[in-house]
Amino acid sequence: MSRPDVVVTGxxxxxPLGGDVASTWDAMLAGRSGVSALTQEWAxxxxxxxxxQLAVEPSEVLDRIRLRRLDRSEAIAIIAAQQAWxxxxxxxxxLDGERxxxxxxxxxxxxxxxxxxxxxxxxSGPRRVSPHTIPMLMPNGPAAWVGLxxxxxxxxxxxxxxxxxxxxxxxxxxxxIRAGRADVVVAGGTEAVIHxxxxxxxxxxxxxxxxxxEPERASRPxxxxxxxxxxxxxxxIVVLERAEHAAARGARVYARLAxxxxxxxxxxxxxxxxxxxxxxxxxxxxIADADVAKRDIVHVNAHATSTPVGDMLEIGAxxxxxxxxxxxxxxxxxTGHLLGAAGALESIATILAIRxxxxxxxxxxxxxxxxxxxxxxxxxxxxxxxxxxxxNAFGFGGHNVALVFTRA
Amino acid sequence: MTRDEITTxxxxxxxxxxxxxxxxxxxxxxxxDDLDVDSLSMVEVVVAAEEKFGVKIPDNEVQNLxxxxxxxxxxxxxx
Numbered sequence: 001m002s003r004p005d006v007v008v009t010g011x012x013x014x015x016p017l018g019g020d021v022a023s024t025w026d027a028m029l030a031g032r033s034g035v036s037a038l039t040q041e042w043a044x045x046x047x048x049x050x051x052x053q054l055a056v057e058p059s060e061v062l063d064r065i066r067l068r069r070l071d072r073s074e075a076i077a078i079i080a081a082q083q084a085w086x087x088x089x090x091x092x093x094x095l096d097g098e099r100x101x102x103x104x105x106x107x108x109x110x111x112x113x114x115x116x117x118x119x120x121x122x123x124s125g126p127r128r129v130s131p132h133t134i135p136m137l138m139p140n141g142p143a144a145w146v147g148l149x150x151x152x153x154x155x156x157x158x159x160x161x162x163x164x165x166x167x168x169x170x171x172x173x174x175x176x177i178r179a180g181r182a183d184v185v186v187a188g189g190t191e192a193v194i195h196x197x198x199x200x201x202x203x204x205x206x207x208x209x210x211x212x213x214e215p216e217r218a219s220r221p222x223x224x225x226x227x228x229x230x231x232x233x234x235x236x237i238v239v240l241e242r243a244e245h246a247a248a249r250g251a252r253v254y255a256r257l258a259x260x261x262x263x264x265x266x267x268x269x270x271x272x273x274x275x276x277x278x279x280x281x282x283x284x285x286x287i288a289d290a291d292v293a294k295r296d297i298v299h300v301n302a303h304a305t306s307t308p309v310g311d312m313l314e315i316g317a318x319x320x321x322x323x324x325x326x327x328x329x330x331x332x333x334x335t336g337h338l339l340g341a342a343g344a345l346e347s348i349a350t351i352l353a354i355r356x357x358x359x360x361x362x363x364x365x366x367x368x369x370x371x372x373x374x375x376x377x378x379x380x381x382x383x384x385x386x387x388x389x390x391x392n393a394f395g396f397g398g399h400n401v402a403l404v405f406t407r408a
Numbered sequence: 409m410t411r412d413e414i415t416t417x418x419x420x421x422x423x424x425x426x427x428x429x430x431x432x433x434x435x436x437x438x439x440x441d442d443l444d445v446d447s448l449s450m451v452e453v454v455v456a457a458e459e460k461f462g463v464k465i466p467d468n469e470v471q472n473l474x475x476x477x478x479x480x481x482x483x484x485x486x487x
């Protein structure tokens with residue numbers, strides 16, 4: 001039996017640029033920044049006082065009682081999944097739940113719930129700790145809630161691979177459909193940890209930008225002035241579907257998920273391999289798995305987080321594994337770094353780039369690093385035919401994931 | 409406190425914790441069957457009731473509180 005083709009039939013997101021995919025994509029193409037100053041009291045003492053916060057609060061979408069029992073990362077995963085589900089036209093399709101799986105991960109999980117409930121424990125004692133605490137902070141919570149919401153009975157999976165999570169969750173969805181375990185997989189990532197402790201932790205690693213006076217200019221991948229990533233929050237969800245299943249119901253197809261490559265560095269817990277060896281292998285595997293010509297992959301949505309070391313390693317890896325022809329985008333320049341949701345949101349941007357024939361802009365690239373030897377659509381979107389495109393996502397722990405999407 | 413006052417207090421808690429319409433809260437109503445309060449929300453209701461009415465409701469007592477009326481009777485006896 002030949003391997004089934006897998007296509008993308010639905011998209012959903014809530015991000016620092018917009019409460020849905022359309023508004024997020026419009027803002028991206030316009031080169032808008034979603035980064036702003038953190039004006040909350042708890043931020044005053046932090047070395048980093050900027051972040052890319054959600055454009056639309058979950059409370060504008062879900063009711064108060066629902067939100068009482070959801071971590072913010074769970075709430076936004078549900079919101080994005082509802083959008084993707086409706087977008088795919090699956091809401092009233094009568095899809096058998098036993099043919100529906102979920103693959104949704106988070107990089108950090110319900111940290112803000114943990115911290116809030118610990119405050120209650122310290123102040124008021126154990127009896128005051130919410131009975132919803134555990135389902136709110138468990139790392140499989142977002143996937144489980146999405147599965148409940150949509151009636152998924154073919155398995156609910158929660159990948160955790162730090163900043164590669166969203167992309168790896170999509171790669172797992174591809175495997176599930178190829179293996180015949182489901183016809184539809186709702187896949188992606190979610191993250192909501194804009195809080196003093198995670199920020200302090202990343203700051204202590206010297207991983208974050210401290211450009212507090214210029215929030216919109218802080219996330220600047222490949223620019224000489226880059227000084228770390230900007231934390232973002234949000235969720236991105238795609239509906240993956242066996243191509244024949246989608247065709248049989250006349251579904252609109254955004255793009256084909258042609259292949260995935262997953263590798264691990266076995267090098268260092270946080271530093272990427274010094275020659276980008278794991279990233280090179282992931283990209284090469286994705287290209288081989290997709291069985292597309294390298295010359296057709298003319299666009300890459302790069303991981304490019306705006307850190308001094310990582311940004312340039314990826315350029316080297318792309319040169320070695322793909323060549324010198326693709327036009328790059330670092331959409332984190334606008335969205336900040338959504339950690340476990342990054343690979344999912346950037347997959348959505350990659351898919352829409354293919355559909356619309358446009359490479360989104362990379363903002364703040366005012367003074368490109370000498371090492372930037374590949375073309376970037378700096379400041380302005382670039383219209384071009386995109387038969388195939390690559391999305392990279394790398395995570396602490398040495399996780400490397402590359403996804404290849406092609407035109408439907 | 410009168411039984412009506414306790415019922416009103418419980419209705420406020422049920423609205424806050426579980427989104428129950430206060431108009432639906434009456435002594436004859438079952439928490440789970442009529443008001444759709446699940447087991448985790450019931451824990452929240454009990455803790456909030458302890459605070460509001462200044463009583464102790466031990467876990468082994470909670471299973472006997474099937475209806476709003478059961479809870480009112482228990483709270484009235486304790487307070």
